[in-house]
Amino acid sequence: xxxxxRVKLTISYDGTRYHGFQxxxxxxxxxxxxxxxxxxxxxxEISITGCSRTDAGVHAQNFVLHADIPAFFPxxxxxxxxxxxxxxxxxxxxxxxxxxxxxxxxxxxxKTYRYMILNRVVRDPFYRTRAWHFxxxxxxxxxxxxxxxxxxxxxxxxxxxxxxxVSSTVRDVRACSVERDGDVVSVYIxxxxxxxxxxxIVTGTLAAAGTGKLTESVRDILLSCDRTRAGxxxxxxxxxxxxxxx
Amino acid sequence: xxxxxRVKLTISYDGTRYHGFQxxxxxxxxxxxxxxxxxxxxxxEISITGCSRTDAGVHAQNFVLHADIPAFFPxxxxxxxxxxxxxxxxxxxxxxxxxxxxxxxxxxxxKTYRYMILNRVVRDPFYRTRAWHFxxxxxxxxxxxxxxxxxxxxxxxxxxxxxxxVSSTVRDVRACSVERDGDVVSVYIxxxxxxxxxxxIVTGTLAAAGTGKLTESVRDILLSCDRTRAGxxxxxxxxxxxxxxx
Numbered sequence: 001x002x003x004x005x006r007v008k009l010t011i012s013y014d015g016t017r018y019h020g021f022q023x024x025x026x027x028x029x030x031x032x033x034x035x036x037x038x039x040x041x042x043x044x045e046i047s048i049t050g051c052s053r054t055d056a057g058v059h060a061q062n063f064v065l066h067a068d069i070p071a072f073f074p075x076x077x078x079x080x081x082x083x084x085x086x087x088x089x090x091x092x093x094x095x096x097x098x099x100x101x102x103x104x105x106x107x108x109x110x111k112t113y114r115y116m117i118l119n120r121v122v123r124d125p126f127y128r129t130r131a132w133h134f135x136x137x138x139x140x141x142x143x144x145x146x147x148x149x150x151x152x153x154x155x156x157x158x159x160x161x162x163x164x165x166v167s168s169t170v171r172d173v174r175a176c177s178v179e180r181d182g183d184v185v186s187v188y189i190x191x192x193x194x195x196x197x198x199x200x201i202v203t204g205t206l207a208a209a210g211t212g213k214l215t216e217s218v219r220d221i222l223l224s225c226d227r228t229r230a231g232x233x234x235x236x237x238x239x240x241x242x243x244x245x246x
Numbered sequence: 247x248x249x250x251x252r253v254k255l256t257i258s259y260d261g262t263r264y265h266g267f268q269x270x271x272x273x274x275x276x277x278x279x280x281x282x283x284x285x286x287x288x289x290x291e292i293s294i295t296g297c298s299r300t301d302a303g304v305h306a307q308n309f310v311l312h313a314d315i316p317a318f319f320p321x322x323x324x325x326x327x328x329x330x331x332x333x334x335x336x337x338x339x340x341x342x343x344x345x346x347x348x349x350x351x352x353x354x355x356x357k358t359y360r361y362m363i364l365n366r367v368v369r370d371p372f373y374r375t376r377a378w379h380f381x382x383x384x385x386x387x388x389x390x391x392x393x394x395x396x397x398x399x400x401x402x403x404x405x406x407x408x409x410x411x412v413s414s415t416v417r418d419v420r421a422c423s424v425e426r427d428g429d430v431v432s433v434y435i436x437x438x439x440x441x442x443x444x445x446x447i448v449t450g451t452l453a454a455a456g457t458g459k460l461t462e463s464v465r466d467i468l469l470s471c472d473r474t475r476a477g478x479x480x481x482x483x484x485x486x487x488x489x490x491x492x
Binding site for chain 2: 012013014059079083088089090091092093122123124125126128130
């Protein structure tokens with residue numbers, strides 16, 4: 001392989017068609033499509049490393065990955081070049097040169113997810129792959145009150161899909177808030193890291209709080225370390241990786 | 247057939263998957279899917295009449311149709327009942343009883359279309375089937391100046407796809423304006439009726455005005471009755487039937 005340099009790429013994708021980010025055999029993935037486009041552009045196999053795995057149907061507005069590409073290639077043109085090879089549901093927004101020590105996953109200090117809920121009685125064709133259709137009225141004030149209990153360093157076992165192997169279930173949530181814009185309710189969560197399905201279970205729990213159906217406080221649910229006391233796992237299509245900080 | 251009553255239904259659809267509204271042999275259409283769902287709900291064949299034909303890939307936020315349905319059926323529940331049978335890219339928003347003289351197409355006095363343009367250099371996966379990706383900067387003031395020439399009763403031959411059979415090419419445009427919301431530029435046009443591809447040709451022409459590439463005024467283009475002097479036909483995926491008045 002020729003002389004290389006490391007680049008950090010910020011990409012956006014509509015996850016509807018994909019079995020998640022990470023490459024798999026016999027399944028279409030964002031990484032698989034991306035690496036195939038890289039090899040078409042550069043004429044050699046180039047692997048990429050993403051900032052996280054996303055599940056099937058989950059989207060990304062600003063997903064970060066790194067790759068080592070031929071040193072001669074102008075990084076400020078890479079988004080234009082790659083976008084001509086990528087399918088139209090994946091797009092490079094921005095590319096920049098980074099130090100060889102930069103790692104999309106390990107150098108990350110904070111991520112923000114957005115979860116989008118369509119909160120009206122009738123469904124909407126334009127949101128079918130973009131949001132969770134939730135027909136019962138959500139009280140944003142009640143949701144924000146519950147969200148404030150999520151903030152801080154806690155053991156989030158109650159908000160993790162059962163059977164996920166992980167060394168520690170403690171995470172530091174730096175921000176958690178809920179906003180309404182017409183029929184669209186958005187949950188934003190920022191943390192140093194997330195457990196498997198954590199955002200979707202937090203959202204399911206906040207939705208229960210928003211309808212007054214949550215029978216105990218989020219604080220008590222956290223302390224119990226019991227997944228069965230939190231709310232349902234909200235469906236994947238409402239989830240967006242929103243921002244990644246280094 | 248049992249005793250019937252006429253209902254007016256307001257529906258919304260994502261046109262991406264469809265070869266337009268109107269039923270055709272060997273092609274999937276909104277009308278075809280809708281009539282098939284009606285027959286599942288009512289156990290008999292019921293035909294519908296739409297307010298207009300929309301082209302392949304064109305969307306509708308508030309499309310109106312009428313149908314004669316069994317008189318016993320509660321109209322205030324029809325959206326819930328039909329939505330369980332309809333595919334998730336078509337949705338009934340609202341149903342109401344109307345007089346037998348109501349006709350979705352002939353009773354219509356005014357329609358508004360919205361045309362959505364994604365105006366930024368890099369494309370966006372979430373808008374790929376929802377907007378026209380236009381990478382050159384659009385000057386909204388210039389577009390609105392050109393749009394003001396569109397307003398009024400004119401012969402719109404210059405803004406009609408060639409070879410369309412029509413008895414008169416005069417239409418009365420009541421409003422035409424352009425708005426920007428971040429990277430999204432929207433063109434709104436209200437008229438008593440539209441010629442074939444009229445909104446898409448107006449949009450193509452306004453986009454040329456917005457980049458300073460239009461070499462003559464919209465007034466002169468109108469007077470020429472010459473299609474070749476107007477702008478390009480903007481692609482279908484940015485077009486939405488936005489409102490229909492009776």
